[in-house]
Amino acid sequence: MATGKTGIVLEGGGMRGMYTSGILDVLMENHIYLDGMVGVSAGIAFGCNYKSGQIGRALRYNVRFAKDSRYSGIKSLLKTGNYYNAWFAYHLVPTHYDIFDYNAFEESPMECYAVCFDVNTGEGVYQRLDHVNDDFFEWIRASASMPIVAQPVEVGGHLLLDGGLADNIPLKFMMDKGFTRNVVILTREDGYRKTAEHGMWLMKPMLRKYPKVIEALMKRPALYNMQVQQVREQERKGTAFVFRPSKPLDVSRTTHDPKEMNRVYQQGREEALKRLDDLKKFLADDDEPATPAASHE
Numbered sequence: 001m002a003t004g005k006t007g008i009v010l011e012g013g014g015m016r017g018m019y020t021s022g023i024l025d026v027l028m029e030n031h032i033y034l035d036g037m038v039g040v041s042a043g044i045a046f047g048c049n050y051k052s053g054q055i056g057r058a059l060r061y062n063v064r065f066a067k068d069s070r071y072s073g074i075k076s077l078l079k080t081g082n083y084y085n086a087w088f089a090y091h092l093v094p095t096h097y098d099i100f101d102y103n104a105f106e107e108s109p110m111e112c113y114a115v116c117f118d119v120n121t122g123e124g125v126y127q128r129l130d131h132v133n134d135d136f137f138e139w140i141r142a143s144a145s146m147p148i149v150a151q152p153v154e155v156g157g158h159l160l161l162d163g164g165l166a167d168n169i170p171l172k173f174m175m176d177k178g179f180t181r182n183v184v185i186l187t188r189e190d191g192y193r194k195t196a197e198h199g200m201w202l203m204k205p206m207l208r209k210y211p212k213v214i215e216a217l218m219k220r221p222a223l224y225n226m227q228v229q230q231v232r233e234q235e236r237k238g239t240a241f242v243f244r245p246s247k248p249l250d251v252s253r254t255t256h257d258p259k260e261m262n263r264v265y266q267q268g269r270e271e272a273l274k275r276l277d278d279l280k281k282f283l284a285d286d287d288e289p290a291t292p293a294a295s296h297e
Contacts, residue, residue, distance in 0.1 A: 187249065
């Protein structure tokens with residue numbers, strides 16, 4: 001029996017994260033909880049529900065508020081500088097409208113990390129999330145704050161933006177933390193390769209205050225493609241079990257269409273169910289996974 005910890009690595013991608021949510025819900029329904037989790041952007045924004053054991057929550061609140069201008073949209077962007085309204089989406093929704101289970105999250109033994117990008121240093125910040133408070137929601141918001149459509153978030157002594165600027169697929173981070181076996185959920189199909197960021201000619205003048213962000217955007221395609229290769233290498237070695245969409249998800253990062261959200265979510269569910277036995281075999285030789293202190297839907 002293996003002695004290392006087993007983790008789960010969650011890529012971002014805006015509403016492509018509904019695919020991740022579908023997979024995580026299947027894991028929860030089958031009582032598969034691992035020892036640790038790291039999420040980038042939408043990966044942690046939706047993935048935090050895995051540690052709190054809240055099946056269906058990520059899809060539910062996104063569908064409910066899909067067309068609500070208080071939650072997201074151009075009106076919020078023009079008024080606040082954030083496409084996803086900072087106060088409504090990250091503080092009111094989880095505390096008043098679709099309540100995040102504080103107790104279950106904190107009682108779960110699962111380690112949980114959010115990846116952010118420090119706009120001043122150009123370095124990744126890997127914040128462990130143990131307690132649910134205002135800073136907890138701000139760390140998650142920071143990880144999911146995409147340049148141009150979000151303002152940098154000040155929390156923990158840092159000025160932060162989207163974690164994908166620093167580390168798109170933080171598998172190496174988890175391995176360095178002692179997670180010798182990892183489940184990786186990607187939101188791009190097999191064979192996808194990132195090319196130069198679109199609209200750099202427009203983003204450069206808009207981001208002139210943050211040269212480290214511009215530098216990261218220019219380096220991001222090469223970094224992403226290298227990390228995809230690293231994931232494949234660990235998969236070949238048998239230390240990573242990888243979920244990839246069997247076909248392109250073809251969904252806007254900021255879609256307001258509940259049907260599209262449901263479609264992507266269902267693709268994740270179907271592919272997780274199809275590979276559930278293989279996943280169980282992958283985990284069989286590992287230590288018994290951690291289970292949450294409580295199960296909540």
